[in-house]
Amino acid sequence: MKGCGHTPVLLEETLLFLQASRPGVYLDGTFGLGGHSLEILKRNSSARVIGFDRDEASLQTAAGRLKAYANRLSLYQADFRQLLELEGLIPWDEVRGALFDLGLSSFQLADPARGFSFNQEGPLDMRMDTRQKVTAEKILLTYPESRLAELFKEYGELHQSKLLARKIVSLRKLGLLKTTSDLRRVAEETYHWIPQKNRLHPAAKVFQALRIEVNQELAGLDDFLDRLARQCRPGTRLVVISFQSLEDRLVKTAWQRLAAPEKGQPVVKILTRKPVRPTPEEIEVNVRSHSAKLRAVERV
Ligand SMILES: C[S@@+](CC[C@H](N)C(=O)[O-])C[C@H]1O[C@@H](n2cnc3c(N)ncnc32)[C@H](O)[C@@H]1O
Known part of the structure; x- marks a missing residue:
């Protein structure tokens, strides 16, 4: 970004x-x-x-x-x-x-309705071209757990990607994965996030991975x-x-x-x-x- x-x-x-x-x-x-x-x-x-x-x-x-x-x-x-x-x-x-x-541009990141930012509440969208059908929500709700784990590992270079995918699948079964804040919370829980200076927020990589998949970048x-x-x-x-x-x-x-x-x-x-x-x-x-x-x- x-x-x-x-x-x-x-x-x-x-x-x-x-x-x-x-x-x-x-x-x-x-x-x-x-x-x-x-x-x-x-x-x-x-x-x-x-x-x-x-x-x-x-x-x-x-x-x-x-x-x-x-x-x-x-x-x-x-x-x-x-x-x-x-x-x-x-x-x-x-x-x-x-x-x-x-x-991504800061113009896209700044608009909560686009769903690119984990710092703002918004829909799980992340499409650069809004004519496209596949959104981040669709991926999170429909991909098999193993495929989610793979994409977080590959595009986010995240460790514990299997655990992250498992938590996402549990939440989606309960209908509790709807917004950027929901996804941010899963990332924080998975990686035991404690705010620290110079430490990258784990949601940054989670959002990056999803964005790459949504837009096939x-x-x-x-x-x-x-x-x-x-x-x-x-x-x-x-x-x-x-x-x-x-x-x-x-x-x-x-x-x-x-x-x-x-x-x-x-x-x-x-x-x-x-x-x-x-x-x-x-x-x-x-x-x-x-x-x-x-x-x-x-x-x-
Ligand atoms: C970093 S911004 C570009 C900033 C631009 N150079 C400026 O100074 O204003 C990246 C832009 O590329 C667009 N983009 C990313 N991948 C693209 C692709 N495959 N085809 C066309 N546009 C793309 C995004 O929608 C975004 O608007």
Whole structure:
């Protein structure tokens, strides 16, 4: 989870790796409130941005914020993993860079009705695209206990995931699992939560795991990056910012495979041997940036 809107994460680093001062088209696959794109458009009058987000409410708010740049901005409600299937929408010869600032925005987190936050009472929803049928509640009420345990272990990297799943199943049988507060309480009980400075609340990982499952956030990410890189023209810069280790691993291996394929010539050059992290100063002003990792490549 991270800054959205007014405090885009790793902003200067992103613009630098995108070489966003070049004239041309920039793709923003995770538009959010358009924090990064606003700066591209503001600083480069020869830039155009095509933005995508799964979240309609975000796009509507963002369109208002970036009204002054409407003539150089096109926005679409779409999953960026479908971007290559959008025939005729993207002028690939003009694309100079693409950005994917993954995960959740603070705009989404701040709205209790979306159910992303364990700090606010709300429905167990967690959908980025509210047209989708599967919600967190549906998963919690219908998945077998073993599948719940697996997803908490895999996506939340939680120990005692079997115990957590067992408690969830007991509660749901009693009809006592309805809100974000109910889920938070199960997490607190399972992990014997006592508030302590610098200790992550156990619900953070529980909510993260569910959110990843609801939105299928990791599915096909590496395959998409591979296909995108091959589609782009030489010189195009691709930048991904991730916020949790599973996601970062997918990005890292996708870039490595493209830079040193088993067969044939390299497709990209890796620009970030190690991931770029926010400075202590950035973390100080935007604490949610603390887990951000930026990895960039250039199409060769
Ligand atoms: C961290 S925010 C982006 C913040 C943005 N860079 C800014 O500065 O305002 C992530 C956004 O990506 C969207 N998102 C996440 N996965 C997506 C996907 N697969 N396709 C499209 N949008 C996605 C979320 O809905 C959220 O609005």
